[in-house]
Amino acid sequence: xxxxERATQAEIAARVKAIESIMIEKGLMTTEAVDRLAEIYENExxxxxxxxxxxxxxxxxxxRKRLLANATEACAELGIGGLQGEDMVAVEDTDDxxxxxxxxxxxxxxxxxxxxxxxxxxxxxxxASLVRAPRRVLREEFGYDVPESVEIRVWDSSxxxxxxxxxxxxxxxxxxxxxxxxxxxxxxxxxxxxxxxxAA
Amino acid sequence: MNGIxxxxxxxxxxxxxxxxxxxxxxxxxxxxxxxxxxLAFRAGFFGVDQFRFGMEQIEPVEYLTSTYYEHWVHSVVxxxxxxxxxxxxxxxxxxxxxxxxxxxxxxxxxxxxGELVAFLEAVIPAGAPAGRDTGKKAKFAVGDRVTVVADAxxxxxxxxxxxxxxxxxxxxxxxxxxxxxxxxxxxxEAPEHVYTVRFTNEELWGAEEAEPNGSVTFDVWEPYIxxxxx
Numbered sequence: 001x002x003x004x005e006r007a008t009q010a011e012i013a014a015r016v017k018a019i020e021s022i023m024i025e026k027g028l029m030t031t032e033a034v035d036r037l038a039e040i041y042e043n044e045x046x047x048x049x050x051x052x053x054x055x056x057x058x059x060x061x062x063x064r065k066r067l068l069a070n071a072t073e074a075c076a077e078l079g080i081g082g083l084q085g086e087d088m089v090a091v092e093d094t095d096d097x098x099x100x101x102x103x104x105x106x107x108x109x110x111x112x113x114x115x116x117x118x119x120x121x122x123x124x125x126x127x128a129s130l131v132r133a134p135r136r137v138l139r140e141e142f143g144y145d146v147p148e149s150v151e152i153r154v155w156d157s158s159x160x161x162x163x164x165x166x167x168x169x170x171x172x173x174x175x176x177x178x179x180x181x182x183x184x185x186x187x188x189x190x191x192x193x194x195x196x197x198x199a200a
Numbered sequence: 201m202n203g204i205x206x207x208x209x210x211x212x213x214x215x216x217x218x219x220x221x222x223x224x225x226x227x228x229x230x231x232x233x234x235x236x237x238x239l240a241f242r243a244g245f246f247g248v249d250q251f252r253f254g255m256e257q258i259e260p261v262e263y264l265t266s267t268y269y270e271h272w273v274h275s276v277v278x279x280x281x282x283x284x285x286x287x288x289x290x291x292x293x294x295x296x297x298x299x300x301x302x303x304x305x306x307x308x309x310x311x312x313x314g315e316l317v318a319f320l321e322a323v324i325p326a327g328a329p330a331g332r333d334t335g336k337k338a339k340f341a342v343g344d345r346v347t348v349v350a351d352a353x354x355x356x357x358x359x360x361x362x363x364x365x366x367x368x369x370x371x372x373x374x375x376x377x378x379x380x381x382x383x384x385x386x387x388x389e390a391p392e393h394v395y396t397v398r399f400t401n402e403e404l405w406g407a408e409e410a411e412p413n414g415s416v417t418f419d420v421w422e423p424y425i426x427x428x429x430x
Contacts, residue, residue, distance in 0.1 A: 021294055104206070160331075
């Protein structure tokens with residue numbers, strides 16, 4: 001069997017331009033809108049927002065409670081929320097339970113706290129294998145070893161609920177400020193496929 | 201539909217190869233493809249469930265081997281053509297033109313008041329919530345043992361193959377939300393209660409293959425589940 005013929009990048013780019021030209025003539029799109037959207041997801045909405053929420057939850061027990069009770073409302077307190085995060089649920093890692101998120105049916109992801117997902121999150125390999133063998137996938141593909149004694153809970157985002165992980169606060173960070181703590185929070189730790197950074 | 205998009209539990213797709221860091225957009229055209237989504241939504245091409253169904257209908261080999269935003273482009277065209285907003289012949293003609301003249305400019309925009317940018321600046325922080333409240337009573341509660349029905353609809357649904365017929369326990373109850381099985385198939389929102397159901401690894405994959413000490417949660421709409429027998 002020969003490999004299927006794939007469209008080249010030049011062909012795709014031309015096709016997108018063709019569609020856009022029609023949308024522009026109909027008044028449905030402008031290049032200004034493209035620039036604005038790109039600016040938002042390149043510079044404004046990204047995992048630094050989720051990190052800020054996590055750091056606050058680590059330092060403010062009442063906020064942590066509100067976050068776990070209703071993540072959408074708690075994030076709104078910090079001015080964080082919106083498209084693809086209208087109904088968020090934060091799940092808390094403990095010594096006994098580790099959480100990981102996936103969307104097996106498409107690519108659902110909590111944009112307001114994590115920005116747009118990395119490519120591997122949206123591709124078939126992660127979506128297919130994570131629900132079937134999370135411990136193996138985390139160890140072999142992400143180099144993230146979760147001990148056998150820790151239960152792994154995978155959250156498949158099949159509805160508009162958007163799950164994300166509140167990771168455990170790293171050891172040796174007692175004296176750190178919220179900003180310093182936020183710098184330890186990684187995108188991967190909020191997906192559940194990697195650790196937070198260790199305290200320097 | 202029992203499409204190739206329903207990937208949970210499939211074997212043999214190869215390694216994930218996660219990158220430690222990558223740009224938000226891998227190519228200039230991806231920015232434009234992404235912008236189609238909110239603006240075609242604004243123009244009435246689709247709701248989010250219909251948008252997903254458009255991607256599910258991509259030919260399987262193409263679905264598995266194309267890049268991510270090509271899926272979006274496919275669904276935008278699928279629905280744009282369906283609603284008479286895009287003409288496939290015109291798309292082909294212009295694609296050929298831009299292929300031969302890649303630096304040719306796009307037409308002049310027609311939005312003097314900046315309404316499209318304003319729309320993005322409003323919808324991105326506000327979102328488009330799927331929660332609804334019709335006052336319908338929930339049939340199930342947290343802690344109930346439930347079984348996913350075996351039905352395999354040919355239209356859009358969020359009933360993944362790997363949870364059909366499986367039994368789990370309701371972990372969370374979320375109230376009513378837009379129902380994909382109607383909304384994705386042009387039959388309206390018809391909201392239903394949504395629950396998060398926890399399935400043990402053993403229930404999903406069998407005692408021989410399942411990893412110990414783990415579970416998968418999956419969100420179901422009320423018509424997807426029945427009380428578990430015993």
